[in-house]
Amino acid sequence: MISNSTVKNTLLFLVTLLIYSVNSYSFSPAPDGIPSAVSTIVVGAENTAAYFDLLRNKKVGILTNQTGVVRQDITKTDYTSTVDFLIQNKINLVKIYAPEHGFRGTADAGELIKDGKDTQTGLPIISLYGNSKKPSKDQLAGIDVLLFDLQDVGARFYTYISSLHYVMEACAENDIPIVILDRPNPNIAIIDGPILEMKNKSFVGMHPIPTxxxxxxxxxxxMINGEKWLKNGIQADLTVIPNLNYDRSMQYALPVAPSPNLPNDQAINLYASLCFFEGTNVSSGRGTSLQFQIYGSPYLEHMPFSFTPKPNAGAKDPMNNGKLCYGEDLSKEEYVNKLEIKWLLKAYQQSKNKEKFFTNFFVKLAGTEQLKQQIIAGLTEDEIRQSWIEGLSAFAVTRTPYLLY
Known part of the structure; x- marks a missing residue:
């Protein structure tokens, strides 16, 4: 007789094999700014037959930013704002809600975003970043349904999924239906990294998921709804408008930069791996034109590449501002099909200032104290990755019922 534990362990082993076989699949990224399979993939916002009837004769709010774009003709690459598109199609849009970086996507990471008015449409803009990450009852007043149209990049600490959590929670508490206009994940083939421990929950990591x-x-x-991750286990009246002609084997190049410091496909692919540097004394390229494509620090003077971060759009006071940094240029690196930690390990090992290498923010980004402890203890990349396997296997099982593609 086979025991339950044997069955469980066998299942976890098989799922682990699946994870690492998917992560080893190699893609050739499409050219910057041109979605692959442009004539076939229809994003949720363009799938109008599936959601326009849900909006007719309703007062509609939308959480979106510059990534909320649609094609009037899906065989071309001429894009217009989802907001303008809805208004052109006689949808009664009454409020715009904005996430981190603001409605137009020009603010720094972490910068306080204020409420305002969109100069092009005259609609009020309500900031959901800064002091008010969760919309209040008053901020939701006057809408019958809320649309969500943001382009995610598949990383736990990319805060658009945290904004999704809070608007779902607020809508559930105020009996307002929420409709997500789905978009492809440019890193959809990768499940990797440590699982967040809930004691380290923050806006850069709210759920027990991998990096x-x-x-x-x-x-x-x-998954947020089904796993009852919202406050008190409440569930939103949620509808997802799917992408059409899309599956998990497709590499997707974003038509619009999702935030000021993710300017191209290379940055989007390397973002999760290099973002750990945001919790150290090492620059991840903010304040340069190669954001999340280079890394460096004044304490890595034996490394081959050098640069000096300076204030620019999206980084008013970058890490190591005005200081000569030494590190590596990864802008020509081939597609990374996993969470790559070799650069983090190398930077720590070669740093002349190990005592101040980590900041308090590192544990929030990692979601666990363990990764920091492993690096300090000198564990190898393989040893660290082995410690993720059980959590990744369990997550792969948990997420299965929610997959659409």
Whole structure:
């Protein structure tokens, strides 16, 4: 007779094999700014037959930013704002809600975003970043349904999924239906990294998931609801408008930069791996034109590449501002099909200032104290990755019911 524990362990082993076989699959990224399979993939916002009837004769709010774009003709690459598109199609849009970086996507990471008015449409803009990450009852007043249209990049600490959590929670508490207009995940083939421990919960990591979750934002919303991660286990009245002609084997190049410091496909692919440097004394390239494509520090003077971060759009006071940094240029690196930690390990090992290498923010980004402890203890990359396997296997099982593609 086979025991339950044997069955469980066998299942976890098989799922682990699946994870690492997917992560080893190699893609050739499409050219910057041109979505692959442009004539076939229809994003949720363009799938109008599936959601326009849900909006007719309703007062509609939308959480979106510059990534909320649609094609009037899906065989071309001429894009217009989802907001303008809805208004052109006689949808009664009454409020815009904005996430981190603001409605137009120009603010720094972490910068306080204020409420205002959109100069092009005259609609009020309500900031959901800064002092008010969760919309209040008053901020939701006057809408019958809320649309969510943001482009995610598949990383736990990319805060658009945290904004999704809070708007789902607020809508559930105020009996307002929420409709997610799904978009492809440019890193959908990768499930990797340590699982967040809930004692380290923050806006850069709210749920017990790995660093790279391999889900579209619509699938992720279904998981938030299904796993009852909202406050007191409440569930939102949620509808996901799926992408059409899309599956997990497709590499997707974003038509619009999702935030000021993710300017191209290379940065989006390397983002999760290099973002750990945001919790150290090492620059991840903010304040340069190669954001999340280089890394460096004044304490790595034996490394081959050098640069000096300076204030620019999206980084008013970058890490190591005005200081000569030494590190590596990864802008020509081939597609990374996993969470790559070799650069983090190398930087720590070669740093002349190990005592101040980590900041308090590192544990929030990692989601666990263990990764920091492993690096300090000198564990190898393989040893660290082995410690993730059980958590990744369990997550792969948990997410399965919510996958749409």
């Amino acid at each position: 790279l979750h391999g889900m579209t934002i619509g699938e992720y919303g279904l």
